[in-house]
Amino acid sequence: MSCDLQCYLISLENSKKINLLNLKPIILGRNKETEVKDSLISRKQIVIYSITDERNVKLKVIGKAVSGCNGLALHNNVVYTIGPHDIIELRLGYHKFKIVFEPDSESKMDSIEGNIAKKPRMESASISTESNVEKNECKFLEGSWIEVDNKELLVYTPENCECRAKIAGFDIDGTIIKTKSGARFPKNSDDWTWNLGNVKSQLRELFKNGYKLVFFTNQLGLWNNNSKTNDFKKKIENIIKAINLPIQVFISVGKRLYRKPRTGMWDKLVKMNDNITIDVDNSFFVGDAAGREKNWAPKKNKDHSLSDRLFAMNIGLKFYTPEEYFLKHRAAPFKMPEFDPRIDTSHLSYPDISFNKQNVVVMVGGPGSGKSNFVKDTLIPMGYVHVSRDQLGSWQKCVKVMEEALDKNKNVVIDNTNVDKETRQRFIQPAKQRNIDIRCFIMDVSISQMRHNNLFREITDQSHAIVSDIIIYSYRKNYQEPDLSEGFAQILKIPFIGKFTNKSHEKLYKTFLLD
Ligand SMILES: Nc1ncnc2c1ncn2[C@@H]1O[C@H](COP(=O)(O)OP(=O)(O)OP(=O)(O)O)[C@@H](O)[C@H]1O
Numbered sequence: 130m131s132c133d134l135q136c137y138l139i140s141l142e143n144s145k146k147i148n149l150l151n152l153k154p155i156i157l158g159r160n161k162e163t164e165v166k167d168s169l170i171s172r173k174q175i176v177i178y179s180i181t182d183e184r185n186v187k188l189k190v191i192g193k194a195v196s197g198c199n200g201l202a203l204h205n206n207v208v209y210t211i212g213p214h215d216i217i218e219l220r221l222g223y224h225k226f227k228i229v230f231e232p233d234s235e236s237k238m239d240s241i242e243g244n245i246a247k248k249p250r251m252e253s254a255s256i257s258t259e260s261n262v263e264k265n266e267c268k269f270l271e272g273s274w275i276e277v278d279n280k281e282l283l284v285y286t287p288e289n290c291e292c293r294a295k296i297a298g299f300d301i302d303g304t305i306i307k308t309k310s311g312a313r314f315p316k317n318s319d320d321w322t323w324n325l326g327n328v329k330s331q332l333r334e335l336f337k338n339g340y341k342l343v344f345f346t347n348q349l350g351l352w353n354n355n356s357k358t359n360d361f362k363k364k365i366e367n368i369i370k371a372i373n374l375p376i377q378v379f380i381s382v383g384k385r386l387y388r389k390p391r392t393g394m395w396d397k398l399v400k401m402n403d404n405i406t407i408d409v410d411n412s413f414f415v416g417d418a419a420g421r422e423k424n425w426a427p428k429k430n431k432d433h434s435l436s437d438r439l440f441a442m443n444i445g446l447k448f449y450t451p452e453e454y455f456l457k458h459r460a461a462p463f464k465m466p467e468f469d470p471r472i473d474t475s476h477l478s479y480p481d482i483s484f485n486k487q488n489v490v491v492m493v494g495g496p497g498s499g500k501s502n503f504v505k506d507t508l509i510p511m512g513y514v515h516v517s518r519d520q521l522g523s524w525q526k527c528v529k530v531m532e533e534a535l536d537k538n539k540n541v542v543i544d545n546t547n548v549d550k551e552t553r554q555r556f557i558q559p560a561k562q563r564n565i566d567i568r569c570f571i572m573d574v575s576i577s578q579m580r581h582n583n584l585f586r587e588i589t590d591q592s593h594a595i596v597s598d599i600i601i602y603s604y605r606k607n608y609q610e611p612d613l614s615e616g617f618a619q620i621l622k623i624p625f626i627g628k629f630t631n632k633s634h635e636k637l638y639k640t641f642l643l644d
Pocket residue numbers: 494495496497498499500501502503519545546582583585586587589590596625626627628629638
């Protein structure tokens with residue numbers, strides 16, 4: 130063997146070259162030698178030396194992180210023998226160093242920029258050890274929690290969780306687990322068992338087939354409750370431990386962006402996937418909130434919601450119910466929501482709203498029906514004085530401001546819900562007394578679209594007071610259809626035409642938001 134033979138570790142991140150001396154151990158870790166700053170890695174992570182004459186390298190993991198070789202996890206305190214071109218990962222999947230012997234008699238073409246870096250060898254053939262590393266070993270190693278956006282989202286990531294392109298996503302309650310007691314809601318954090326017998330083995334199969342396993346769950350009940358949150362975290366850790374796979378878990382605690390069917394949890398996963406683009410076409414999501422009607426199977430209740438199916442739809446993922454996925458049942462029928470936000474409205478147009486005399490426009494429409502948006506877009510630019518109870522505080526003030534404007538020969542728009550005849554008369558009478566025409570513009574928007582719009586506003590505009598569903602349903606209950614006999618010179622129906630100031634709002638609006 131030539132005495133000129135040298136062994137190096139070459140960083141695949143920055144081409145840094147570390148000389149491995151014959152039979153002289155050095156320490157790799159979060160240190161100057163490697164230039165790695167990853168806090169999950171110990172300063173003393175791996176002990177390593179070369180046996181240059183034999184063209185091999187011995188190493189032992191001694192630090193807190195899970196280190197790897199050629200994509201496989203290494204055990205701590207086990208001596209491994211590896212060889213030229215093997216790739217050491219200081220933390221499994223990260224901070225890769227290739228073993229290079231120079232001169233390289235095996236591959237003259239080999240270079241960091243060349244074939245090895247682009248096509249890293251994944252086989253474990255060259256690892257020999259005093260204990261075996263199984264090729265598909267997939268154990269779970271305890272991880273850590275992070276809190277996002279003022280605890281609206283909690284994320285659990287096991288230490289050896291790898292970022293992968295294919296995602297197998299699952300809801301938890303009613304999908305992975307069910308209550309042991311048979312109660313609808315768990316009685317305590319131990320009240321769980323596997324939902325279906327083969328959940329665990331199917332998850333293992335997916336993991337072996339290259340999927341990253343991710344759980345997504347809505348847990349509004351944890352909001353502002355530290356003790357419940359801690360119990361729930363423990364429960365999640367127990368479930369993952371029992372499955373014994375590195376599964377990442379997203380818990381939506383808040384009401385807004387992260388709650389399924391909204392895509393906040395998925396968007397966060399995309400950002401946390403270490404620049405690996407997610408292969409949406411080959412990923413999927415499984416959940417029991419699928420909108421199935423009562424008796425979708427013998428004696429089965431109606432699903433409590435549709436949020437899991439809509440979550441998948443919003444992202445563009447294939448969707449399965451637990452029965453379809455785990456038991457291979459045929460797809461059950463389901464009911465879609467009344468309002469579909471994806472529908473294109475660009476072909477619609479407003480009716481002719483011009484008028485050749487002084488007039489008052491009384492808007493009629495529930496909370497979130499888009500009255501203010503319409504008024505701002507159309508009537509205000511035409512010179513109408515904007516009268517709104519939201520801004521003035523009481524209907525009496527609205528009447529006063531309207532009268533003052535009318536007496537100055539101005540046109541006026543009353544931008545209130547104006548739900549019934551009595552409310553509308555408050556504005557019709559003073560106009561009539563002045564012989565001024567009154568028109569009525571009704572927002573042609575369904576109750577479910579109003580709910581969608583309100584939620585959209587809640588997410589995008591925190592300055593506006595939150596409108597509860599109760600207020601919207603009370604609008605529906607009290608609604609009296611406007612009629613010419615009330616004193617209107619004209620009644621027009623105003624369609625909802627989507628108009629957006631920015632792309633991200635448009636994207637959000639066009640997803641299913643209601644659960
Ligand atoms: N034409 C539109 N295109 C896109 N989004 C719209 C449109 N109209 C309204 N929205 C959105 O719907 C939400 C409610 O709209 P808006 O405030 O105009 O309703 P409103 O009927 O005036 O409600 P309220 O009576 O509660 O004040 C807002 O977030 C708004 O941005």
